[in-house]
Amino acid sequence: MKPKYLKPIVFLACLIPLGRLGWRALTAGLGANPIQVITWSTGTWTLVFLVVTLSITPARKLTKQYWLIQFRRMFGLFAFFYACLHFTTYVWLDQFFDWHSITKDIAKRPFITVGFTAFVLLIPLAVTSTQASIRRLGKRWQRVHRLIFVSAVLGVIHYIWLVKKDIRRPVIYASILGVLLAYRLIVWSWGRFRASSNAHPASIGRRTIPVE
Amino acid sequence: MLIKKATDIPSAEITPKSFYLNRRKFLLGAGAIAGAALASHKLGQIIVPSSSVLAGTKLDASPSSFSTTEKQTPLNDITHYNNYYEFSTDKYEPADLAKNFNPRPWTIKVEGLVNKPKTFDIDTVLKMHLEDRIYRMRCVEGWSMVIPWVGFPLSTLLGQVEPNSKAKFVEFTSLYDPKRFPGQQRNVLEWPYVEGLRMDEAMHPLTILAVGLYGETLPNQDGAPVRLVVPWKYGFKGIKAIVKIKLVEKEPVSTWTKAGPNEYGFYSNVNPNVDHPRWSQAKERRIGEFFKRPTLMFNGYGDQVASLYTGMDLKKNF
Numbered sequence: 001m002k003p004k005y006l007k008p009i010v011f012l013a014c015l016i017p018l019g020r021l022g023w024r025a026l027t028a029g030l031g032a033n034p035i036q037v038i039t040w041s042t043g044t045w046t047l048v049f050l051v052v053t054l055s056i057t058p059a060r061k062l063t064k065q066y067w068l069i070q071f072r073r074m075f076g077l078f079a080f081f082y083a084c085l086h087f088t089t090y091v092w093l094d095q096f097f098d099w100h101s102i103t104k105d106i107a108k109r110p111f112i113t114v115g116f117t118a119f120v121l122l123i124p125l126a127v128t129s130t131q132a133s134i135r136r137l138g139k140r141w142q143r144v145h146r147l148i149f150v151s152a153v154l155g156v157i158h159y160i161w162l163v164k165k166d167i168r169r170p171v172i173y174a175s176i177l178g179v180l181l182a183y184r185l186i187v188w189s190w191g192r193f194r195a196s197s198n199a200h201p202a203s204i205g206r207r208t209i210p211v212e
Numbered sequence: 213m214l215i216k217k218a219t220d221i222p223s224a225e226i227t228p229k230s231f232y233l234n235r236r237k238f239l240l241g242a243g244a245i246a247g248a249a250l251a252s253h254k255l256g257q258i259i260v261p262s263s264s265v266l267a268g269t270k271l272d273a274s275p276s277s278f279s280t281t282e283k284q285t286p287l288n289d290i291t292h293y294n295n296y297y298e299f300s301t302d303k304y305e306p307a308d309l310a311k312n313f314n315p316r317p318w319t320i321k322v323e324g325l326v327n328k329p330k331t332f333d334i335d336t337v338l339k340m341h342l343e344d345r346i347y348r349m350r351c352v353e354g355w356s357m358v359i360p361w362v363g364f365p366l367s368t369l370l371g372q373v374e375p376n377s378k379a380k381f382v383e384f385t386s387l388y389d390p391k392r393f394p395g396q397q398r399n400v401l402e403w404p405y406v407e408g409l410r411m412d413e414a415m416h417p418l419t420i421l422a423v424g425l426y427g428e429t430l431p432n433q434d435g436a437p438v439r440l441v442v443p444w445k446y447g448f449k450g451i452k453a454i455v456k457i458k459l460v461e462k463e464p465v466s467t468w469t470k471a472g473p474n475e476y477g478f479y480s481n482v483n484p485n486v487d488h489p490r491w492s493q494a495k496e497r498r499i500g501e502f503f504k505r506p507t508l509m510f511n512g513y514g515d516q517v518a519s520l521y522t523g524m525d526l527k528k529n530f
Contacts, residue, residue: 031289031292031293031304032288032289032292032293032303032499032500033293033355033497033499035497035502036355093502094504095504096503096504101492101494101495104492105492108492109490109491109492110490111490111491161490162490164301164353165297165301165400165401165471165472166297166301166400
């Protein structure tokens, strides 16, 4: 089912959006407003990878393809990678290190405030993504990593708020995210329901289905 | 028939951009040339029958002292980065979606509080005395271009219909035709697009109806066959594909004002000190430049237009 070289292939595939952007920049060009294209592209791929990361758990449980778990960290880190590129594009290409203007933007512009928050929340997740951190943090690791939900929701809000009028595309992300969150909610409530209805001695101490 | 075929060929393919630029330099460079240009304008009318003036057709225009000498945005950028929601909300799409749009036949109805209401055929309009107007264009989104429009003062057209004393505002309406404008099949904005100007703004010599750019008739994605250009206001005030101009007593409600009353006001003058509620308007990115440049009050046309707004609170009347 799962060949050995699948991981490097997926890894390289995750770099395609960046490669494509670079290729277009060097060949056909990025159109009239290249900085905007880079900003949009990196932002879009951050959202895509956040959504893909959050799809892993439902996907592996519903399809019983449990090995998918090994890709979750990679996708999460790619979400952070594209978020870094997105933030760098803003700070460097768009604002050109005009820190006064950047801090004003973050404080005053709600869409930048939420976008920046979404980015900052990903930092601890990236830092604690190592095997050692997972061991060290134990149960707390999962609690910390639930921040990804907050980050994804803020990311979608960031997108909705920056669009001038046509919110079709951000609504697509919002809907997918809604489904992924609803799945967790259902699993969680089902687990609680099962736990309470099976409250006979044999099941005491049984853990509810963990929400990932 | 032969001439009609020419509409399928983008003007950029017929004549290289450098040619336009050289022509422009040539025209602007020497004042003495102005007379010659005027003569060729008249000659052009004799040689080219009006019915053949279609997209990509050369227009004869005389230079104008209102033109800026700043570096002009390449034609390819002006025709491939368009906010034209009648075609698409994506700026990169109108270039392709507008390919088969046929801006003929076309009439512009001028009515309302006027003594002589009149319907103008586009070919009559194209016979007006045309000028090259190289204007800065500042989009409300924070980018800008320098566009060599070809057009004539709106006041010339309004003069012909004789607005009466009750006329206080001018209301413009775009074509409504969802079959030709795929973007109108969705209610992303309230169709048709409507814009408005105060009478003194409409009569201002900087305010033009544009029928061309880079010396040729307007490409479809830039608002063919006729659009409004008000260079001291944000770009969305420049309503495209105009079919109706109505002189009215009450302030018209613009389409974007309807869409977001707290974000897009009636005046929408370019103003670096009044931010859009969601983003700053202090700076802009000139298309083709890396660094942002400061946005100028009234887009740099303050000397000509600031007096229109004396005593007005521009934060309130944004």
